Amino acid sequence: MVSRNREKFGGRLAVILAMAGSAIGLGNIWRFPYMVGEHGGAAFVIVYILATLFISLPVFLAEVMIGRRSHTNARDAFARLSRHHPFWRTAGYLTILIPTLIACYYSVIGGWSVDYFFKSCSLAFVHTAPEEVSGLFGSFVSSAWTPVLMHLLFLAVTVGVVAGGVKSGIEKFSKVSLPILFVLIVVILAYSVSLPGAGSGVRYLLHPDWSELTPRTFAYAMGQSFYSLSLGMGAIITYGSYVSKKENILVTSTGTAVSDLLFAILAGFAIMPAVFAAGIEPGAGPGLIFQSVPYVFAQMGETLPVLSSAMAILFFLTVIVAAMTSCISLVEVGVSFLMERAGMKRGRACALLFLICGGFGVLCSLSFGPLRGVQIAGMSIFDLFDWVCSNILLLVMALLAVLFAGWILPRRVVHDEFTNGGTLPVNDRIFPVVYFLLRWVAPVAVVIIFFTNFML
Numbered sequence: 316m317v318s319r320n321r322e323k324f325g326g327r328l329a330v331i332l333a334m335a336g337s338a339i340g341l342g343n344i345w346r347f348p349y350m351v352g353e354h355g356g357a358a359f360v361i362v363y364i365l366a367t368l369f370i371s372l373p374v375f376l377a378e379v380m381i382g383r384r385s386h387t388n389a390r391d392a393f394a395r396l397s398r399h400h401p402f403w404r405t406a407g408y409l410t411i412l413i414p415t416l417i418a419c420y421y422s423v424i425g426g427w428s429v430d431y432f433f434k435s436c437s438l439a440f441v442h443t444a445p446e447e448v449s450g451l452f453g454s455f456v457s458s459a460w461t462p463v464l465m466h467l468l469f470l471a472v473t474v475g476v477v478a479g480g481v482k483s484g485i486e487k488f489s490k491v492s493l494p495i496l497f498v499l500i501v502v503i504l505a506y507s508v509s510l511p512g513a514g515s516g517v518r519y520l521l522h523p524d525w526s527e528l529t530p531r532t533f534a535y536a537m538g539q540s541f542y543s544l545s546l547g548m549g550a551i552i553t554y555g556s557y558v559s560k561k562e563n564i565l566v567t568s569t570g571t572a573v574s575d576l577l578f579a580i581l582a583g584f585a586i587m588p589a590v591f592a593a594g595i596e597p598g599a600g601p602g603l604i605f606q607s608v609p610y611v612f613a614q615m616g617e618t619l620p621v622l623s624s625a626m627a628i629l630f631f632l633t634v635i636v637a638a639m640t641s642c643i644s645l646v647e648v649g650v651s652f653l654m655e656r657a658g659m660k661r662g663r664a665c666a667l668l669f670l671i672c673g674g675f676g677v678l679c680s681l682s683f684g685p686l687r688g689v690q691i692a693g694m695s696i697f698d699l700f701d702w703v704c705s706n707i708l709l710l711v712m713a714l715l716a717v718l719f720a721g722w723i724l725p726r727r728v729v730h731d732e733f734t735n736g737g738t739l740p741v742n743d744r745i746f747p748v749v750y751f752l753l754r755w756v757a758p759v760a761v762v763i764i765f766f767t768n769f770m771l
């Protein structure tokens with residue numbers, strides 16, 4: 316079931332901004348800096364850039380092609396292009412399940428940033444002694460109701476944008492918020508590198524420590540790059556289905572990957588110098604932006620309370636907007652599926668997804684507090700969602716997508732999509748390289764990441 320007047324993005328810039336909106340998110344601000352911190356600074360960044368260009372970009376292209384060629388939701392895309400082969404008909408459901416599961420816990424972290432935004436507005440960091448500020452995080456996440464309310468608030472606004480539709484909801488929101496995000500991160504970066512002692516943070520990011528490069532580093536860099544580009548989750552397939560046949564997907568995909576990379580690096584330079592200036596361990600883990608960064612604001616607040624509060628407000632606003640544009644793409648996957656498969660109206664599909672993601676999200680949120688004791692396979696509910704999605708399902712789905720584009724779709728179809736029917740000479744010339752990366756390099760890389768996650 317495909318409606319004839321299916322919506323489309325309105326042009327190249329709109330495609331890049333919407334896809335970059337999906338890509339740029341907590342992965343860039345929250346995950347990338349601590350990954351860099353834990354895996355040896357610049358050496359990790361270099362591997363990450365290479366992994367993005369040579370492995371993730373071909374996978375990204377594969378997903379856009381699958382979406383655009385099939386012109387339908389992520390599940391039906393596999394069914395339609397495989398001529399309803401039973402395996403692909405079933406596998407396609409994974410593309411709906413994964414983003415919906417991720418939206419459950421992604422919106423919990425989105426909710427944390429909303430709370431930290433409110434905390435910044437009420438000058439909480441300025442009024443707390445620096446050594447006590449990281450404790451705020453523990454007491455906040457372990458409390459029952461506030462994180463739940465913030466999660467639901469974040470999700471409600473996200474779903475509200477999706478309910479507005481592809482053009483007047485998603486596209487409009489990304490067109491406004493993406494440029495603002497870049498401005499905000501540059502302002503924060505300027506502030507961060509001007510802090511006394513920030514130089515060692517800059518050096519840390521620029522100086523590669525090759526001795527830190529282990530097979531694990533490669534696997535983490537590739538995994539991070541997949542996550543950051545929203546691969547293996549149906550989101551890019553879905554957004555690809557809104558891309559017009561006239562668009563040059565090499566340009567839009569490269570534009571998205573470069574924006575995502577740039578933002579991650581800017582975020583690294585915005586966060587690491589501040590972390591070093593405050594004398595905090597760079598490998599502090601996921602708590603970096605909710606514990607270490609507020610520490611910097613609290614410390615600065617002792618001498619410059621107004622500037623420090625303003626920067627804290629801007630910082631958490633950046634986190635919220637980045638998280639929201641990504642969460643929008645997660646929710647849209649399920650919404651487009653429900654609309655096209657179950658014939659639901661957009662509004663109803665959004666309401667249903669709010670209930671599902673809101674409900675499971677509440678469990679994830681409570682797993683830091685009252686449900687802390689509930690352990691499944693030795694993990695809390697939140698950790699279980701994250702682990703299953705990021706370490707298993709995402710990679711399985713990414714592998715299926717590259718195998719599908721590289722081995723199931725006829726070469727002629729892939730060539731046709733990549734070159735718009737042979738009308739783009741540059742694309743035509745590099746097609747053999749891209750096709751080789753897609754068929755051989757990307758699947759092997761995904762399998763390596765998968766096993767490294769388990770065995771090392």
Ligand code: PFF
Pocket residue numbers: 337338339340341342343414417542543544545546548549550551641642644645
């Ligand atoms: N790419 C997003 C980030 O870096 O935070 C996370 C994400 C969003 C993953 C949407 C998958 C997705 F479909």
